Amino acid sequence: DIQMTQSPSTLSASIGDRVTITCRASQSISSWLAWYQQKPGQAPKLLISKASTLESGVPSRFSGSGSETEFTLTISSLQPDDFATYFCQQYNRLYTFGQGTKLEIK
Amino acid sequence: QVQLQESGPGLVKPSETLSLTCTVSGGSLSSYYWSWIRQPAGKGLEWIGRIYISGSTNYNPSLKSRVTMSVDTSKNQFSLKLRSVTAADTAVYHCARARRGQWLVLPFDSWGQGTLVTVSS
Numbered sequence: 001d002i003q004m005t006q007s008p009s010t011l012s013a014s015i016g017d018r019v020t021i022t023c024r025a026s027q028s029i030s031s032w033l034a035w036y037q038q039k040p041g042q043a044p045k046l047l048i049s050k051a052s053t054l055e056s057g058v059p060s061r062f063s064g065s066g067s068e069t070e071f072t073l074t075i076s077s078l079q080p081d082d083f084a085t086y087f088c089q090q091y092n093r094l095y096t097f098g099q100g101t102k103l104e105i106k
Numbered sequence: 107q108v109q110l111q112e113s114g115p116g117l118v119k120p121s122e123t124l125s126l127t128c129t130v131s132g133g134s135l136s137s138y139y140w141s142w143i144r145q146p147a148g149k150g151l152e153w154i155g156r157i158y159i160s161g162s163t164n165y166n167p168s169l170k171s172r173v174t175m176s177v178d179t180s181k182n183q184f185s186l187k188l189r190s191v192t193a194a195d196t197a198v199y200h201c202a203r204a205r206r207g208q209w210l211v212l213p214f215d216s217w218g219q220g221t222l223v224t225v226s227s
Contacts, residue, residue, distance in 0.1 A: 001167060034213035043200055043217035044151070055215075087151055091213055094164055095141070095153040 002026055002090050006098030012106040017078045021101045023071045023088035032092035035064055035073045038100075039084045047086075048073065078103075108133035110201050110218035118195075118225050124188040128201030128218060135159045135177065139204045139211050140184045142175065144197040145220070152197075156204070156211070157184055191225045198222050 003026035013019050023033065031051040036044035046055050048064040051071055061076040075082055083105055088098040114126035128140065141156040155165035157175040165173050169188070177184040188195060199221055202214035 032210065036213075043202075043219055044214070045217075046213055046215055049213050089151075089213060091210065094166070097151040097153065099150040 002029060002093055002096050004088055004090055004096050004098040006088055006101055008101060009099065010102045010104060012104045013078055014106045015078055015080060017106075019075050019078060019103065021073045021086055021088075021103075023066075023073070023098050025069045025071075025090055028068045029090045029092035031067050032090060033064075033066070033071050034089045034091060035062075036087045036089065037082075037084045038087065044087060075103075108203065108216050110203065110216060112199060112201050112218045112221040114221060114223070116222055116224060118191055118223060119227050120192055120225055121190055124186070124191050124195060124223055124225070126186045126199055126201075126221065126223070127183050128185070130182045130184075130203075135179055135182055135184070137206065139206065140177070141202045141204060141214065142186045143200045143202055143214075143217075144195075145200070146197045154186065154188075154199075193225050196223065196225045 005024045007022050033051045035048040037047050038044040047058050052064045063074050065072050083103050085100050085102045087100050090096050109131045111129045118124045139156045139158055142154040145151050155173050155175050157163045157177050163175050172189045174187045201218045203216040204214050205212045
């Protein structure tokens with residue numbers, strides 16, 4: 001099984017901050033990594049696929065990078081709507097999610 | 107735009123079978139893979155399994171011995187059965203859709219809102 005480890009588990013930041021969330025895979029997954037945003041009471045929303053490909057309609061302040069086992073999600077300038085929980089997911093072999101990063105207002 | 111809606115009992119007794127159905131509207135089951143994902147309160151996401159319209163399935167190894175998925179094309183639905191449930195199976199259960207890419211099955215582009223299933227006597 002491929003394990004996904006996300007850090008940090010909680011991140012406190014302010015409007016306008018640049019933030020980065022890291023996801024590590026227990027083995028190489030090439031670029032088969034996705035990022036989701038989830039708000040309370042809602043289903044997750046796909047933000048990025050193939051490590052760095054922004055889904056249609058996702059603001060350009062979101063970006064993803066990485067390959068093999070190390071990946072990052074960066075939000076360049078936090079907006080009020082961005083405070084949520086973020087999950088990474090590998091889809092190289094079946095699916096595994098990271099444990100999530102809760103982005104809180106400082 | 108496709109919509110997914112989960113349905114089923116919100117309360118299941120320990121040792122019994124959890125049964126859920128996902129109804130797909132605004133689109134066909136064809137050409138997509140259909141998954142179940144669960145999320146215990148305040149915790150992360152766990153993929154349970156997926157099914158293709160042909161009936162081909164893949165399951166999470168950790169749940170494989172207790173899971174069966176099926177598809178009903180006439181009703182545009184797919185279903186989940188999880189046997190021998192315990193309190194650890196209490197979670198919000200989501201259904202979701204994924205396309206087949208050139209090399210593998212892609213991430214989930216549409217999700218249901220989820221349904222809470224509590225395992226308790």
